């Protein structure tokens with residue numbers, strides 16, 4: 638039986654350049670409101686496995702339980718990994734070079750992606766202790782946390 642000739646599959650390219658608004662939902666809205674009004678980072682605890690998610694979400698990734706139990710977590714945490722951005726991208730939150738990090742806040746079991754500042758990109762290290770720095774003017778956005786900066790002398 639003869640094989641059908643191999644069909645060529647092309648890659649289509651599209652560029653999207655749009656800003657859109659969406660309903661953040663009750664869970665995410667509470668998380669963002671706490672950042673805005675109280676400079677407090679809230680996690681949400683799974684009633685079945687006790688895992689604490691930051692940012693707060695509605696369903697446990699591990700056991701699929703519905704999550705409603707908000708718990709405050711610390712504004713401090715540990716940098717678990719990072720990436721240094723050297724080239725400008727549309728809608729980047731900072732001018733390159735800048736550092737995106739994943740921070741496991743004290744009291745949380747998951748990582749929060751955010752900017753790391755106040756450290757030379759060549760000197761950033763995994764395991765570095767960091768603290769959230771809040772903006773003076775807050776609007777109910779993840780960027781109400783301006784960035785995370787290293788905690789001097791603490792490990």
Ligand SMILES: [Zn+2]
Pocket residue numbers: 683684685686687688697698699700701702
């Ligand atoms: Zn769970």
